[in-house]
Amino acid sequence: MAPLKHLEMENSIIDECFRDFCASHGILTVEDFLLHDLYELAAFAEREANADRLKEGITVMLSLIELQCRPWLNGMELLEDLQRNKHTLSSGDNGMNSLLQGGYGEGQLTELVGPSSSGKTQFCMRAAASVAEKQEGSVFYIDTGNSFSARRIAQFICGGSDAAALRKRVLSRISCHTVYDIYTMFDTLQGLEVALRSQVQMNVNEYRLRLLVVDSISSTITPILGGSGSQGRALMVALGYMLKKLAHEHNIAVLVTNHTVGAGESGKTKPALGETWKSIPHVRLMLSRDNRNSNCTISILKHTSMPSGQTVRTITR
Template sequence: MANKDINQMGLPKWITNIFTARNITTAKEVLSLTEFQLMELLDVGLADVTSAVAHISEVVCPPCQTALLLMEHRVRNENLAGHLPTRLKGLDEALCGGLPFGVLTELVGPAGIGKTQFCLKLSLLASLPENYGGLDGSVIYIDVESKFSSKRLIEIGMKSFPEIFHMKGMAKEMAGRILVLRPSSLSEFTESLHEIKVSLLQHQVKLLIIDSMAALVLGESDYGGPRQHPLGWHVSFIKSLAEFSRIPVIVTNQVRSQIRDAVCKYSFQAQSCAETKDDTARYDSHLVAALGINWAHAVTIRLVLEATSGQRYIKVAKSPMSPPLAFPFCITSLGISLLNDDGVELTGLEISTITCQGQNDVLNIDGERLWG
């Protein structure tokens, strides 16, 4: 609109001719100058300049919309603003229907907390027929750490959806809808991204899962500043995949320790409860999301899975449609199950902390403590 021609503005012909004579032909060129500059350039009075600028501004300015109009527009275009229900009632209600289409949703937490279990359940939900509440599509599951288990997938399906999986051939059909890729390096993953974009259309893909993004870059460079650079392109490309295909994209992320004395650049910081083997001292460190602040800005929904005093929680730590809430959960043969649907609203540091109690240390090749 800013490049709209002055001749199309509906201004009085006399002032339009003056603009044209002074080689001012677009709204942008008019609005880039002050009223006094225009007075001097056009040789007209302040009242005429003010009137012309006000008229041009009104023409090129986007119309105001009420919240009600935006909501009605969203309802009319629900196919572009849909959700993948997680079947965790409290979480779905907090997220206004589930994991939204067209954006990145991140699962971050320590090893063994349940991130992959959650991803397996989501894979089944996306591949379920629509009349059973699914998306009736295929799933691309990028299994970086070889944690994907077909046996566990079928077990979750049999226990969660017995009316479907007990039908002859249905378990085989559902498992056949999930395409598992196992890139061995970041470069191999990079090469496959363009093929994935084509597959999203050719195979009616309704869900993309990357488990885990942090593992792709682990060992390629030290954590911190240098590691952000190779991820810049990947962040942009994955976001474009979500927006282009209008499907939910789920990415898991690890956590790492950070020396408390270091400058705290990242969110989701908490005092680590990890102890030394002789139980004589605690590490004076934080737990932080492994991919850092640049990655944190790229995700729209961030769900933190953590353990406190022997109880697991899933926290809505970042969401444009929900307050920060925490739900206790457990892992059963059904997958992840909430212990209750009434989330506890979080305040202060509770929102951004990651706690890890009872988890074993995992060391990377440089000896840095890392929880996957």
């Protein structure tokens, strides 16, 4: 990303004094700024004589980054992108595949929304098993809640005369990365992007990355939201567009999960992370589970090419 100086023309508060303060904490570029713990940076700013101006600079930086993260594409570019070699990846579940007319779209960010125990993690692991086995692609799985289970994924893999060898091959194509905060998330995704660019340059196609899973995205974003500050919101938007950029540039299907929160006194629930996040996913699906049996209802809340409101029931085990 660009050096901080490039932002000075857009706002004078990103001046030499602010940049020197950032540099003293190892922040030289916009990327360094996003990867840094901004609560820690704000605490250091409090100790300076010009604390108010420095904290204002941090807030302005986040606002500028949020604006610059939004991709600008005209209609012809969108059509050409749609006509490129875009495929759907089987979700591993017949009901989900039927609803989405094939599965999760490459180049798109699909969000699974639902309360606890609604099946979000199971759909993530089922998709990972399906892609690694049937599409023979690799899967990058980011686990934020210690919910990843290699044993559970192995159960989704088709058996046969050489079932043990097949499970070993499939599981070797799934790499799991444990992440507990948004700064580590940025660092992990940055490392992934570097690796993907290196593969492109070296023309490495064997078992190319087909699916990126983040279970759950809300676990890393919720702790930084709240209050009247804009830092958390800007970091959330930057993370969302970083995921969409990876999906678009490397033709990857990105699958994330999000929990639900109460929507007032009506007793209804709604997706967490608020209106700002709502615009980020290409596809948004709501999961609800009947606790009396294994039935799961999947509803389309948002889709780039399909009407919302469509539902399907499937059985999860």
